[in-house]
Amino acid sequence: MPDVRLADIASQIGVSVSTVSRALSAKGHSSSKGQRQIIRVAREMGYGSGQAASEIGLGKVMIVTVGFTKVEPEDGRELTSIMTSLQENLVGRLVYGAEHAVAKRGGHLLVSNLPKTNDVVSRIARLAKEAEADGILLSIQGDMGGLDQLAKLCPVVQINAPLGEIEIDAVASDDFGGIGGAVRRLFSLGHRRIGFWMDIPPSSSRIERRLDGYRTAMKMRGGYERLYLDERATGLAFPVRMQRAFDEFRVDDNRPTAIICANDLFASTVLRMATEQGVRVPEDLSIVGFDNSETCEHTYPRLSSIDQQLRQMPEIAVGMLVERVAKPNSTPRQLTLSATLVERETIADIR
Helix, strand or coil, X not given: CCCCCHHHHHXXXXXXXXXXXXXXXXXXXXXXXXXXXXXXXXXXXXXXXXXXXXXXXXXXXXXXXXXXEEECCCCCXXXXXXXXXXXXXXXXXXXXXXXXXXXXXXXXXXXXXXXXXXXXXXXXXXXXXXXXXXXXXXXXXXXXXXXXXXXXXXXXXXXXXXXXXXXXXXXXXXXHHHHHHHHHHHHHCCCCEEEEEEEECCCCHHHHHHHHHHHHHXXXXXXXXXXXXXXXXHCCCHHHHHXXXXXXXXXXXXXXXXXXXXXXXXXXXXXXXXXXXXCCCCCCCEEEXXXXXXXXXXXXXXXXXXXXXXXCHHHHHHXXXXXXXXXXXXXXXEEEECCEEECCCCCCCCC
């Protein structure tokens, strides 16, 4: 006879998996009528409290993306959307991976994208209650507080989180180490003047960690640092801001022989501008992106980029969600995945 899953008990009674989990894990607390019913049904179904987390099924899981926007080229309006050239790759891989990981456990995925407003946490909570979700996966553009309040409602795991700053389960890549590894590799190819291209003000603390990784690695090696900035506060269109920064690069008498960009959107744009203005890549300029998005395979030359394990991250996040369902009172875990440079055709030895 197969092991009884929490999802089986939840289906039998007509409640959520997280409700069953809390009822069976509430040791030393006075039991309600609903809890006693859950315990009774679990015993009648032969549920064993020693079952492993890997045996636990899921019902409804929400993946909520927050703050992903798209600027309409016709009138400059900023709309809440996950369907942009870069974000479609980034968020699409997270949603795709989460959908498969949830389906393997017998559940199905609900997808929602919200603007980053002051009441976004309460809006997520309301959506989760209305959907009777057994868990929430969060992917946030930038930083956001109050997430520990969501964890009181149901299990929550943040994907690609700013590690060390939140009190819920989270998984993310090592931004600091990933940039440091790229600097090491460029130094091994003879580069000593290496620039860093980022937005200002930084769109999240994760961008700041990438900048810290760049500066630390450069200082350790005595390299020449140079920042190129996408100055969002100017209100100018993205192509105009990028061109202004590239113009600074072109007139720099001590310009870098390599540039590391905070994301693949910056890197692919720098690559295009370099090609259009006669800067040879990688002969004159090596370029490295961050995200290892599908964009990298469709540029010419193909873009080298830092991979942050976005394919593995959703599977790990869903596993953490299941563990939280099994042990709702355990200490939150934050996992850091290594980020490594994937070399293609935009970096070269200059010695």
